[in-house]
Amino acid sequence: MTRPLPAVITAAQNASQRMADRHTPFVMNDWYVAALGEEIKDQLLARTLLGRRLVFYRTSTGQVVALEDRCPHRSMPLSAGTLTQDTIVCGYHGLRFNTEGDCIEVPSQANCPKNVGIKAYRTHERGAVVWIWMGEAEEADLSKLPPQEWMESPEWERSQGYLSLQASYVRLHENLLDLTHLSFLHAKSFGTPDYAKAAFESVIGDGQFALLRNVVPTTLPPVWAIPTGLTGQGQAARIVRSEFRSLGLHEVSVTFYDCHLPENGPENKRPEFRIRTAHMPTPETATSTHYFIVHGRDFALNDAATTRFMHDQLFVAFQEDVDGLALQELALASTPPEDLYEFSVAADAPSVAMRRYVLTRQRQETQG
Numbered sequence: 001m002t003r004p005l006p007a008v009i010t011a012a013q014n015a016s017q018r019m020a021d022r023h024t025p026f027v028m029n030d031w032y033v034a035a036l037g038e039e040i041k042d043q044l045l046a047r048t049l050l051g052r053r054l055v056f057y058r059t060s061t062g063q064v065v066a067l068e069d070r071c072p073h074r075s076m077p078l079s080a081g082t083l084t085q086d087t088i089v090c091g092y093h094g095l096r097f098n099t100e101g102d103c104i105e106v107p108s109q110a111n112c113p114k115n116v117g118i119k120a121y122r123t124h125e126r127g128a129v130v131w132i133w134m135g136e137a138e139e140a141d142l143s144k145l146p147p148q149e150w151m152e153s154p155e156w157e158r159s160q161g162y163l164s165l166q167a168s169y170v171r172l173h174e175n176l177l178d179l180t181h182l183s184f185l186h187a188k189s190f191g192t193p194d195y196a197k198a199a200f201e202s203v204i205g206d207g208q209f210a211l212l213r214n215v216v217p218t219t220l221p222p223v224w225a226i227p228t229g230l231t232g233q234g235q236a237a238r239i240v241r242s243e244f245r246s247l248g249l250h251e252v253s254v255t256f257y258d259c260h261l262p263e264n265g266p267e268n269k270r271p272e273f274r275i276r277t278a279h280m281p282t283p284e285t286a287t288s289t290h291y292f293i294v295h296g297r298d299f300a301l302n303d304a305a306t307t308r309f310m311h312d313q314l315f316v317a318f319q320e321d322v323d324g325l326a327l328q329e330l331a332l333a334s335t336p337p338e339d340l341y342e343f344s345v346a347a348d349a350p351s352v353a354m355r356r357y358v359l360t361r362q363r364q365e366t367q368g
């Protein structure tokens with residue numbers, strides 16, 4: 001074969017138009033991760049989020065400040081200025097701004113004009129990350145942030161990191177919602193050949209999308225086999241739930257156990273090992289994404305060597321996603337629109353539903 005019939009291409013193109021992609025404007029009214037908490041210190045940090053240039057810093061009392069990164073006098077980025085006594089002094093003519101973005105000093109005159117300033121954004125630091133709300137200020141509501149107890153609980157051991165992705169955040173959410181790609185894109189890291197063929201179940205709800213996969217029996221790759229001790233050929237069960245929780249958070253939950261042991265043995269319950277990964281994409285531009293990751297486990301607590309081993313192995317795998325999605329973005333960008341079509345398969349059902357939801361959210365937001 002051969003190129004599909006024109007009618008097939010048209011149908012695929014029409015289906016794609018009902019899904020969000022890199023051309024879809026950002027959904028502003030939601031919580032996104034702005035930074036890892038450890039990145040924000042008592043110095044100015046410039047970062048573009050949702051296409052807007054922002055400047056961040058931490059005050060002497062530990063509060064995170066997020067301001068528009070543009071002086072309202074002559075548009076010098078404030079991140080090129082100086083942080084002094086929890087205020088920013090613009091590096092061009094010295095206007096000073098407080099944590100609310102209000103101009104509080106103009107060096108060349110005695111009085112500072114009233115009601116001159118820049119936009120300040122609401123932030124919320126929780127666990128290892130700082131969330132930000134960049135939409136309508138009155139809509140900012142912490143109840144819209146999905147629960148994330150394990151990201152703060154002492155019963156979970158965690159590590160975190162950041163990757164810069166040269167692709168749309170929509171494609172990262174799509175990537176995470178179908179882990180079929182583990183057998184191929186991650187063939188050398190944490191995928192196994194049986195993964196793609198394992199039975200799966202799609203969960204499609206109102207703003208919640210998930211794909212569940214039970215890979216049993218399977219052989220675990222070293223990143224999981226070594227810390228769990230499930231190193232035998234065909235010894236393990238790998239039970240995976242991959243779930244879109246919000247525009248800013250996708251969560252992968254995996255349980256491992258020895259599939260040859262009964263769930264409730266005569267002496268004790270079968271040991272189970274749980275890991276969770278919060279994948280938190282925040283659009284930077286239409287085709288670049290800040291990719292924040294927090295990974296946790298409920299075993300081998302206080303074991304720094306295991307944390308380092310798993311973190312390093314996992315970030316090799318996540319870099320494979322980053323590299324793959326960048327290639328995908330290049331292919332998309334270099335294909336003329338009239339030639340571009342993509343067809344979907346059964347395992348794409350949650351991600352197709354998710355992309356429709358994102359487009360609907362965006363349209364609702366612009367239509368008010």
Ligand code: FES
Binds near residue numbers: 072090095
């Ligand atoms: S541009 Fe900032 S003080 Fe003039």
Ligand SMILES: [Fe+2]
Binds near residue numbers: 181182186317
């Ligand atoms: Fe992946």
